[in-house]
Amino acid sequence: MSLSVTNLSVNYGAHNVLEQLQFKSLTAGTVTGLLGPNAAGKSTLFKAIAGLVDSSGEISLNAENIGSYSKKIRAKKIAYLPQSFHSSLALSVFESILLSLKQQSGWRVSSTDLNKVGDILSLLNISSLADKDIFELSGGQKQLVAMARILIVEPQVILLDEPTSALDLHHQLAILSLVKKLTVERNLITVAALHDVNLAAKYCDQLMILNHGTIQAQGKPSEVLSQSLLGETYQVWTNLECTSKGQLYVEAELIEDRLATAG
Amino acid sequence: MDRISESKQDLVRNPSEFAETTVIRFQKRIARKLQLLALISILLLISAVVDISIGPGNFSLATIFEVLLDKAAHGVKLEVIIWDYRMPVAITAVIVGAMLGVAGALMQTLLNNPLAEPFTLGVSSAASFGAALAIVTGIGLVPNVGSFLVTLNAFFFALGTCVLLLGLMRYKHIGTQSIVLFGIAIFFAFNAMLAMMEYSASETQLQRIIFWMMGSLGRASWMQIGWGLALLVVVLPFCMSRTWRLTALRLGEESAMSMGVDISRLRVEILICISLLAATAVAFVGAIGFVGLVGPHIARLLVGEDQRYFIPLSALLGALMLSLTSIVSKTLTPGIIYPIGIITALIGVPVFLTIIIKHSKERGV
Numbered sequence: 320m321s322l323s324v325t326n327l328s329v330n331y332g333a334h335n336v337l338e339q340l341q342f343k344s345l346t347a348g349t350v351t352g353l354l355g356p357n358a359a360g361k362s363t364l365f366k367a368i369a370g371l372v373d374s375s376g377e378i379s380l381n382a383e384n385i386g387s388y389s390k391k392i393r394a395k396k397i398a399y400l401p402q403s404f405h406s407s408l409a410l411s412v413f414e415s416i417l418l419s420l421k422q423q424s425g426w427r428v429s430s431t432d433l434n435k436v437g438d439i440l441s442l443l444n445i446s447s448l449a450d451k452d453i454f455e456l457s458g459g460q461k462q463l464v465a466m467a468r469i470l471i472v473e474p475q476v477i478l479l480d481e482p483t484s485a486l487d488l489h490h491q492l493a494i495l496s497l498v499k500k501l502t503v504e505r506n507l508i509t510v511a512a513l514h515d516v517n518l519a520a521k522y523c524d525q526l527m528i529l530n531h532g533t534i535q536a537q538g539k540p541s542e543v544l545s546q547s548l549l550g551e552t553y554q555v556w557t558n559l560e561c562t563s564k565g566q567l568y569v570e571a572e573l574i575e576d577r578l579a580t581a582g
Numbered sequence: 583m584d585r586i587s588e589s590k591q592d593l594v595r596n597p598s599e600f601a602e603t604t605v606i607r608f609q610k611r612i613a614r615k616l617q618l619l620a621l622i623s624i625l626l627l628i629s630a631v632v633d634i635s636i637g638p639g640n641f642s643l644a645t646i647f648e649v650l651l652d653k654a655a656h657g658v659k660l661e662v663i664i665w666d667y668r669m670p671v672a673i674t675a676v677i678v679g680a681m682l683g684v685a686g687a688l689m690q691t692l693l694n695n696p697l698a699e700p701f702t703l704g705v706s707s708a709a710s711f712g713a714a715l716a717i718v719t720g721i722g723l724v725p726n727v728g729s730f731l732v733t734l735n736a737f738f739f740a741l742g743t744c745v746l747l748l749g750l751m752r753y754k755h756i757g758t759q760s761i762v763l764f765g766i767a768i769f770f771a772f773n774a775m776l777a778m779m780e781y782s783a784s785e786t787q788l789q790r791i792i793f794w795m796m797g798s799l800g801r802a803s804w805m806q807i808g809w810g811l812a813l814l815v816v817v818l819p820f821c822m823s824r825t826w827r828l829t830a831l832r833l834g835e836e837s838a839m840s841m842g843v844d845i846s847r848l849r850v851e852i853l854i855c856i857s858l859l860a861a862t863a864v865a866f867v868g869a870i871g872f873v874g875l876v877g878p879h880i881a882r883l884l885v886g887e888d889q890r891y892f893i894p895l896s897a898l899l900g901a902l903m904l905s906l907t908s909i910v911s912k913t914l915t916p917g918i919i920y921p922i923g924i925i926t927a928l929i930g931v932p933v934f935l936t937i938i939i940k941h942s943k944e945r946g947v
Contacts, residue, residue: 408832
């Protein structure tokens with residue numbers, strides 16, 4: 320199973336957000352971290368792959384152009400987790416997950432549907448939240464529910480737009496660890512937009528750096544993360560170290576602060 | 583050894599058992615929602631019967647039931663009073679209330695705004711202007727319709743406003759909040775034109791306009807009931823078949839689209855339903871506010887956002903509210919039947935405020 324993108328362009332009016340973007344085929348069972356500064360086009364890339372914005376170019380899943388899929392089939396194969404998650408709804412966790420499942424099947428709720436929801440709640444260890452309304456949940460719990468909502472349709476590709484934003488360190492690690500585990504167990508193609516370079520290096524099999532509407536680099540974290548690329552991408556001074564566990568560690572500082580300290 | 587293997591088995595078995603109890607708990611919640619729907623249906627039935635039994639002519643409940651079961655049981659006079667006067671009023675209250683309840687619920691879902699309803703979005707004002715135009719100038723959108731001129735004018739003006747909102751919605755760069763603001767602008771624009779009509783109206787015409795604007799069940803007829811029922815029979819199942827998509831829409835457009843919902847198509851379909859329901863309801867009874875606002879609001883508090891229960895409960899609560907209002911309008915001052923629009927606002931405002939304050943305290947928002 321593979322996902323590839325060729326010459327993908329997206330415009331918002333006169334503004335070109337993505338320009339002839341392409342990346343090497345992403346394979347099943349791997350987590351790819353999408354890095355890039357704010358407004359680089361990360362969310363737009365996800366939305367284009369999920370079919371939420373108009374785009375030109377070719378997006379292929381298993382060598383098949385997904386432009387030919389209906390909205391429903393595309394949503395079944397490619398699950399997209401947006402950044403924002405409505406929190407004031409009087410909808411229980413169980414209902415919100417069932418809702419996601421029912422977009423793909425008939426109107427009636429069968430016992431199989433209910434058991435599927437029960438199973439996914441158990442899998443993510445959030446059965447105790449089932450009766451709670453979404454607005455009652457903490458940020459970490461909401462992310463887990465959102466994960467359950469996309470996993471229940473058994474997609475082939477999952478696109479996570481900043482899944483760790485607004486989470487404390489514990490929950491950031493917990494979510495990414497879960498994503499990594501599920502990607503391998505379910506043989507998924509996972510792409511996660513992340514801001515924390517160190518977390519990306521720790522949990523992702525490969526990284527893509529997106530800037531100015533194109534992919535600037537793609538490969539294993541050790542191949543992609545370099546002082547010059549990070550410096551140019553984020554306009555910061557960086558220092559890369561390898562920990563005793565062989566893990567890359569990126570230390571970053573604003574260039575002006577660095578110069579002030581040095582001077 | 584046995585104990586260790588037993589506890590291991592427990593660990594293995596527990597997740598699925600947990601899943602099972604979660605499912606059972608969910609099923610119990612659903613059962614409670616269905617019980618609530620049944621309870622409100624019973625209350626609605628009782629309210630409708632009470633509505634029929636109340637009137638200037640003091641008849642016992644037993645007499646009313648006998649005439650309901652057999653038209654000719656107590657002579658022609660009672661047959662006319664019960665079957666031609668009271669029943670059309672009581673049933674119209676139920677049908678129009680249900681229409682306004684559903685229209686309000688759908689508008690709130692579609693525009694993601696709890697204040698959206700036919701009244702606040704200018705649909706009722708447009709209908710009032712249409713009616714006033716026919717009353718004062720005799721100008722109608724449909725020619726040669728005789729006594730139906732006022733009703734049809736109101737209907738087409740209301741429908742036109744909904745179509746305008748639909749057109750705006752189809753325009754890509756207009757967000758739902760802008761549509762609500764546009765609706766409010768329509769409300770004020772038609773109210774200003776209505777004031778002009780009132781200013782140039784004769785005393786008799788002015789009386790008719792004011793009576794129309796206040797909303798009244800006095801024009802209820804079996805023909806209206808037939809049309810209203812036919813519309814509900816078509817529109818309600820259609821909307822119910824889209825309830826999963828509508829609930830997804832409540833999670834936000836992006837989330838709904840990521841689930842595979844074709845939101846452009848859904849919006850058009852639902853706005854057509856809203857247009858028909860709101861325009862028909864307003865054309866039948868005039869401008870009645872708060873039913874489309876309060877009914878769905880209470881329904882949301884009782885059953886949440888799952889539109890499979892929210893829409894039917896909004897219909898039932900809208901119907902119950904208008905039916906109870908019909909009773910109050912007849913009993914407030916013996917011998918006087920107040921326009922129903924006045925009563926809905928009088929009862930609706932304090933009830934609505936109480937709910938909002940209580941709900942805000944509970945949620946801490």
